[in-house]
Amino acid sequence: MKLACIDVGGTTIKRLCATAEKGAPVSSYGCDGYGFSPTGAKQGFEAIKGNIYASIEGLLAEFGCDAIAVSTAGTVDWDSGKVTYATDALPGFTGYDFRADIADRYGLPVRVINDAAAAAIAEHFNGAYPDESEIVLTIGTGLGGAFVSGGKLDSDSVKDLRIGHVEYVRDGHICKCGKRGCIEQYVSATAMRRDSGNGDLDAVFADRAAYGGQIDAFEEALRWITVKAFDMTGAAHAVIGGGVTEIAGWWDDFVQKLPPVYVKRVRKASLGNRAGALGAAYAALNGVFARQ
Numbered sequence: 237m238k239l240a241c242i243d244v245g246g247t248t249i250k251r252l253c254a255t256a257e258k259g260a261p262v263s264s265y266g267c268d269g270y271g272f273s274p275t276g277a278k279q280g281f282e283a284i285k286g287n288i289y290a291s292i293e294g295l296l297a298e299f300g301c302d303a304i305a306v307s308t309a310g311t312v313d314w315d316s317g318k319v320t321y322a323t324d325a326l327p328g329f330t331g332y333d334f335r336a337d338i339a340d341r342y343g344l345p346v347r348v349i350n351d352a353a354a355a356a357i358a359e360h361f362n363g364a365y366p367d368e369s370e371i372v373l374t375i376g377t378g379l380g381g382a383f384v385s386g387g388k389l390d391s392d393s394v395k396d397l398r399i400g401h402v403e404y405v406r407d408g409h410i411c412k413c414g415k416r417g418c419i420e421q422y423v424s425a426t427a428m429r430r431d432s433g434n435g436d437l438d439a440v441f442a443d444r445a446a447y448g449g450q451i452d453a454f455e456e457a458l459r460w461i462t463v464k465a466f467d468m469t470g471a472a473h474a475v476i477g478g479g480v481t482e483i484a485g486w487w488d489d490f491v492q493k494l495p496p497v498y499v500k501r502v503r504k505a506s507l508g509n510r511a512g513a514l515g516a517a518y519a520a521l522n523g524v525f526a527r528q
């Protein structure tokens with residue numbers, strides 16, 4: 237089966253065509269036509285939708301897909317595929333009936349899930365512990381986190397933890413959600429660019445002489461939320477991914493300074509920027525949905 241997969245974030249829409257069979261592991265998926273384009277969030281809701289349609293139509297034209305799988309920022313009701321809440325990173329998305337819109341437009345089966353859950357599904361069902369519970373954190377423009385329990389794939393077993401909005405600093409930096417001091421204001425690419433005053437994060441993490449204080453603060457905040465996520469969920473393992481984990485210069489130091497009980501229970505994600513799209517494909521093929 238060929239699935240047109242898109243991953244809608246606050247900055248880019250990633251796209252790929254996955255060739256996949258029900259029950260097969262994510263690592264076996266064929267992956268063609270990977271690319272990305274701007275979300276256009278600043279231009280507003282209609283512009284974002286236009287960019288989403290263009291990404292899907294490009295894949296349908298090139299690969300003739302049988303179904304559409306969507307991973308998106310925002311809180312999504314798994315069973316209906318409706319966005320129940322989104323920050324102004326995606327203006328107009330709160331209440332958007334994403335699945336119905338895409339299904340009506342293209343006449344194909346469509347699944348829509350949250351991006352943190354999608355990344356968690358891809359990494360979990362591609363990993364070494366398919367039957368054990370796992371947290372997957374994604375450090376990108378913001379910080380996402382989801383929990384997969386016991387190798388099951390339904391709306392009760394995969395939880396978007398909305399972990400980016402756990403309070404880390406009392407009266408800290410203002411967040412897109414309206415609160416102050418949320419952890420994603422300290423653990424994200426956005427936070428590192430703000431605190432270092434340098435947009436090139438490869439350069440920042442490569443230069444401890446200049447940015448040691450900011451790197452240490454980032455690692456410390458990530459350790460705090462990782463331990464918190466273990467405490468919140470009782471997970472056996474944690475996987476950490478997203479664009480920032482692909483930057484050299486901090487991972488080993490971060491892991492080594494975790495409380496010893498967690499050191500061997502944390503690993504780096506393996507699917508990189510494709511995790512969201514591939515997780516949506518896996519969920520479309522294998523997930524249990526009540527109303528879709």
Ligand SMILES: [Zn+2]
Pocket residue numbers: 400401411412413414415418
């Ligand atoms: Zn927040």
